[in-house]
Amino acid sequence: FAVGAGREADARKVAGTGLSLALLMGIPGGLLVAALARPLCWLVGGRGDVLHHATTYLSISALGLPxxxxxxLGHGVLRGYNDLRTPMKIVLAANVVNLVVELVAVYGLDMGMAGSAGSTVVAQAGAAAAFLWAMRRHLTLHRPRWAQYRPLLVTGWHAAVRAVAMYTVWNVSTIVAARLDEPTLAANQVVNQMFILLALVLDALAVPLHSLVAGELGAGRREGAxxxxxxxxxLSLWAALLLAVALAALSPLLPHVFTGDPAVQSRLVAALLVLAVMQFPxxxxxxxxxxxxxxxxMxxxxxxxxxxxxxxxPAIVPTLIWPSLGLAGIWGAQLCWMGxxxxxxxxxxRRLERIGFRLPAAV
Structure with a gap:
């Protein structure tokens, strides 16, 4: 928004505030999780060797939080300047580094779980350094006041509420699938992965809007926004049409790609067809x-x-009452949610258009 309004100095200050907030939250947060790794792993059910390995992994990987x-932060700052290529290059490079270092640490040096976690932290540190270098011209280091932290924390809170609400839907779906039977639970995991894949495709068209719409509004061009x-x-509806047609056409074949279990395969076809319809909303x-x-x-x-x-x-309750609805009932409830x-x-x-996008946060 500040970039669109031509307030470059303000934009750099916001980026600098974000960096200090990332360090203030990330360093103590990572150390706290590392210190509490064992009880946290125990709370989620880790016992015996599982508890030992999970504790090792979490205590090391937690150090990558900052x-x-x-x-x-780097993603957000560069996206605000409509630079989507640099983050993609950094993420791809970080994944390659992670893979190479992990292969050497786990198989070459026989470091096991510690090597796997350590390689991830190394890749994350490299990505952080690359992002800092890439956004060096777009941030100003300063000592922020509480008034400058507050908008970021409020926005982060709203984003967290939204994320928790969405994960609640997926977790409840998994719980219901588990209550039906094991083949339904297994099939639900397959459909979940397909949903995530297709959602990422559609979301790729939505991500640029963060900066495009904000830039237009910052410049006062409400009609453009x-x-x-x-x-x-x-554009998203055209993409959804292609995805839906492809998924519907492949729905009889995809179950055989994911599993050889006839019980799981039989549950997948109907759910994949529901998922195809779900692409439009x-x-x-x-x-x-x-x-x-x-x-x-936000x-x-x-x-x-x-x-x-x-x-x-309420849409998923009928599947609990009539289990014969099965996976199609679970994903039918998610179709209602998406609609x-x-x-x-x-x-x-449409309402924001009518009121000229006049929001307190935007002002």
Whole structure:
């Protein structure tokens, strides 16, 4: 927003504030998780050798938390300047480094779980250094005041509420699948992975909207922001059509790719067809998520995510009452959830257009 308004100095100060916040949260947070690694692993069910290996991995990998937060900051800063290539290059390079170092540490030096965790931290540190170098011109180091931290913390809180609400939907789906039978649980995991893959494709069209819409609004071009939102929805719907047709056509074949268990295969076909239909409301929901984030409307997105749970929970109850609905019933409930997301996002976007995108956060 500040970049679009031509306030480069303000944008650099926000980036500098974000860096200090990442360090203030990441360093003590990582040390705390490392210190509590064993009881945390025990709480989630680790026992015996599993507890030992999990503790080793978590206590080492927790040290990468400040590097992760710096990388997240780098993504946001560079995205604000419409630079999406540099983050992609850094992430690809970090993954290659992680793979190479892990192979050497685990198989060459026989370091086991410690080598695996250590290689991840090394890759994360390298990515953080690369992001710091890439955004060096876009941040100003200073001593922030609480008033400068507060907007970042509030926005982060809204984002966290939204993420927890969405993960609640997926976790409840997994719990219901587990209550039905093991083949349904296994099939649900397959459909979950397909959902994530397709969501990432559609979300790739939504991510640029964060900076495009914010830039237009920062420059005072409200009509331009509205047009970008509408064009993104149309483009996402075309992409959804291609994904839905491909998934529906492959639905009889994909179960055999993922598993040889006939019980799991029989449950997958219907759920994959539901997932194909789900691409259309998903396209609208994801595109307008990106546009609303660009319009600084994270507070509403957080509240809306909680509201959507109230639609999802009653929709999944019939599957518990009539288990014969199976995986199709579980994903039918998620289809209702996604349809609600699309509808309320569309209504919100149209309302923002009518009021000229005048939000307190944007001001």
């Amino acid at each position: 590097f992760i937060l710096i990388a997240v 509205a047009q970008i939102g509408h064009r993104s929805v149309r 998903g396209a609208v929901a994801f595109a307008l998520d990106g546009a609303l984030i660009g319009a600084q409307d 507070g509403w997105l957080g509240r809306q995510a909680v509201f959507n749970i109230a639609v999802f929970l 609600t997301r699309a509808l309320v996002n569309h209504r919100r976007w």
